Amino acid sequence: MSDVLNGLLHLTSMLVIPGLAYGSQLALGALGVTLIFGVLRFSSFAHAEGLSLGTALTILFTIWLQGHGVSLGVLPTALLGMLLAMPVMALIFIATDRALYRHFRRINARAEVFMIVSAGVMLMMNGVIRLMIGADGRDFEDGARFIVSARGFRDWSGLAEPLVIKTSQMLTIAVAVLATAGLFWFLGRTQAGRSMRAYADNRNLALLSGVDPDRIVRLTWVLVAVLSVLAGVLFGLDKGYRPFVYQQLLLPMFAAAVVGGLGSPIGAIVGSMIVAFSELALTFAWKKALAYFLPAAMAPESMMQLLSTEYKFAVSFLILVVVLLVRPAGLYGKVSR
Amino acid sequence: MPQPDLLVVQNLSIAFGGLKAVDDMSLTIRRGSVAGLIGPNGAGKSTLFNLIAGYYQPDSGRVMLDGEDITGQPPHLLFGKGLLRTFQIAREFSTLTARENLMMVPAGQSGETWLGALLRPGRVRREERALREKADDILDFLQITSIADLPAGSLSGGQKKLLELGRTMMADPKIIFLDEVGAGVNRTLLYTIADAIRRLNRERGYTFCLVEHDMQFIAELCDEVTCMAQGRLLSRGTAESILSDEAVIEAYLGRGRAAKGTGLAGTRVETMP
Numbered sequence: 156m157s158d159v160l161n162g163l164l165h166l167t168s169m170l171v172i173p174g175l176a177y178g179s180q181l182a183l184g185a186l187g188v189t190l191i192f193g194v195l196r197f198s199s200f201a202h203a204e205g206l207s208l209g210t211a212l213t214i215l216f217t218i219w220l221q222g223h224g225v226s227l228g229v230l231p232t233a234l235l236g237m238l239l240a241m242p243v244m245a246l247i248f249i250a251t252d253r254a255l256y257r258h259f260r261r262i263n264a265r266a267e268v269f270m271i272v273s274a275g276v277m278l279m280m281n282g283v284i285r286l287m288i289g290a291d292g293r294d295f296e297d298g299a300r301f302i303v304s305a306r307g308f309r310d311w312s313g314l315a316e317p318l319v320i321k322t323s324q325m326l327t328i329a330v331a332v333l334a335t336a337g338l339f340w341f342l343g344r345t346q347a348g349r350s351m352r353a354y355a356d357n358r359n360l361a362l363l364s365g366v367d368p369d370r371i372v373r374l375t376w377v378l379v380a381v382l383s384v385l386a387g388v389l390f391g392l393d394k395g396y397r398p399f400v401y402q403q404l405l406l407p408m409f410a411a412a413v414v415g416g417l418g419s420p421i422g423a424i425v426g427s428m429i430v431a432f433s434e435l436a437l438t439f440a441w442k443k444a445l446a447y448f449l450p451a452a453m454a455p456e457s458m459m460q461l462l463s464t465e466y467k468f469a470v471s472f473l474i475l476v477v478v479l480l481v482r483p484a485g486l487y488g489k490v491s492r
Numbered sequence: 493m494p495q496p497d498l499l500v501v502q503n504l505s506i507a508f509g510g511l512k513a514v515d516d517m518s519l520t521i522r523r524g525s526v527a528g529l530i531g532p533n534g535a536g537k538s539t540l541f542n543l544i545a546g547y548y549q550p551d552s553g554r555v556m557l558d559g560e561d562i563t564g565q566p567p568h569l570l571f572g573k574g575l576l577r578t579f580q581i582a583r584e585f586s587t588l589t590a591r592e593n594l595m596m597v598p599a600g601q602s603g604e605t606w607l608g609a610l611l612r613p614g615r616v617r618r619e620e621r622a623l624r625e626k627a628d629d630i631l632d633f634l635q636i637t638s639i640a641d642l643p644a645g646s647l648s649g650g651q652k653k654l655l656e657l658g659r660t661m662m663a664d665p666k667i668i669f670l671d672e673v674g675a676g677v678n679r680t681l682l683y684t685i686a687d688a689i690r691r692l693n694r695e696r697g698y699t700f701c702l703v704e705h706d707m708q709f710i711a712e713l714c715d716e717v718t719c720m721a722q723g724r725l726l727s728r729g730t731a732e733s734i735l736s737d738e739a740v741i742e743a744y745l746g747r748g749r750a751a752k753g754t755g756l757a758g759t760r761v762e763t764m765p
Contacts, residue, residue, distance in 0.1 A: 344620070345616070345620070346619075346620065346623070349588065349596055352588060353585045353596050356585040356586060356587045356588060357584070357586070359583075360584070360585065361585075361596075362567075362568055363568055363571060364568075364596050364597055364659075365571055365572060365597075366596075
């Protein structure tokens with residue numbers, strides 16, 4: 156009995172909670188991808204760099220706040236820092252749009268052109284980040300590291316396996332749920348949100364209905380800025396900030412958005428969870444868990460790891476390819492006309 | 493004292509290449525009337541319509557709405573001035589529900605600014621509620637309350653036309669142009685639409701201009717009918733007089749038919765109840 160319990164605790168600590176946290180981080184990122192695609196009609200290759208820049212700004216603001224003796228106690232100070240980074244990111248996105256994307260919108264450029272432009276934006280942001288904060292990794296989490304620590308839980312329960320919940324994981328899940336709820340409320344219950352959906356649905360009719368396209372574009376970038384900073388900072392609190400790792404988030408975020416169906420917010424969330432859990436489950440060493448669940452005679456010798464962790468990006472890539480082959484519109488996507 | 497003439501079109505002309513699609517066309521629509529615009533295919537009805545609605549710039553002539561010169565103003569400005577139109581093939585926000593489609597009109601209230609939404613949530617909520625009530629009233633008026641929460645993309649062609657009429661009602665219009673509202677709609681729904689137009693005209697004083705091929709529909713609803721042919725005014729009068737006008741019948745059916753005394757109203761087999 157306690158074997159099963161131990162096994163479950165092990166899976167919860169090592170797979171379920173990290174998966175939910177990683178899935179939530181991806182979801183916030185994929186929501187940005189899907190918003191840009193739905194409203195502005197292109198795939199932004201610069202999106203991961205947006206997360207990175209937002210996090211870099213947050214780190215700078217956090218250091219500045221800490222220098223002034225500001226602290227949130229058990230919670231990381233970065234939560235305040237990111238509130239300062241959000242408006243800055245919004246301005247950066249809107250300025251980028253003004254300087255680059257707007258021109259291509261006016262000449263009705265094809266989506267491919269936007270994609271290439273966004274790749275240019277990606278390179279530029281990458282350079283800015285290096286200038287600003289360097290290429291080295293940084294950990295910026297302060298406050299309490301764990302909500303439930305291994306030691307504390309073991310002492311309390313008397314079981315061999317601990318339950319481990321990091322502050323950043325719980326924070327990620329909580330913030331992601333709140334942010335998503337807020338986004339859905341905004342899109343579904345406010346006139347501005349409806350206008351955005353209307354503009355995404357039928358641009359010409361929206362213009363005829365008196366929707367101001369410039370405002371929709373600005374509003375989209377503001378939402379994307381908020382989501383990007385949230386996604387980047389939560390990911391950074393959980394795993395540390397490394398510019399190089401952030402670049403690699405582009406693939407899983409796109410895979411998640413495509414699995415769900417580009418342009419569908421619900422799809423982005425479901426897709427993120429699918430990508431996150433596939434990635435973790437395929438690279439997870441199942442040896443310990445199986446040892447708890449199987450009779451002693453059948454306990455595995457090897458690590459029982461399907462893929463080594465270096466291949467985790469192959470998982471996103473594989474999912475992307477399969478979805479594009481089997482169901483290109485994604486789970487919740489509209490079949491394009 | 494408002495002028496009795498709501499829309500005045502004076503000597504409007506436009507040419508595409510060498511073709512004079514609309515040639516020195518004048519038209520007056522009285523406030524509170526239901527006007528009809530008919531003519532054989534290629535007569536220039538749709539072009540005139542698009543000129544008035546701001547899709548094309550006229551080569552010459554002008555359009556006055558309620559005494560104001562609106563010649564060549566873009567559609568979204570005209571929308572704000574109460575000149576609204578529906579499309580031959582209804583357009584809708586297919587992923588929004590029917591009610592949300594209505595609530596998209598009129599845009600530009602204080603709930604629209606997100607700063608405003610943050611600072612004055614109470615007011616935004618009130619406006620949201622008022623907007624929703626207005627949309628529900630209209631759904632009720634058009635007797636399509638049952639489809640309120642369905643995505644508009646899943647509605648039938650006729651329901652989409654009703655929804656589009658509803659969208660124009662949301663904007664408190666001065667004049668509504670209906671472009672072949674009868675095309676591709678089954679008879680039952682057509683009666684519903686005709687009934688809605690009549691009630692809107694009588695009970696709420698809406699002014700309509702119908703561009704239509706369905707003579708029965710025109711005869712049933714219109715106070716005054718204008719017939720165009722080859723880009724020019726052919727004839728104008730009451731529905732009855734126009735539908736038995738020899739020049740009009742000739743324009744539609746060709747020379748010879750008029751002599752046999754076949755009225756245009758008889759060209760449709762079905763009749764309105």
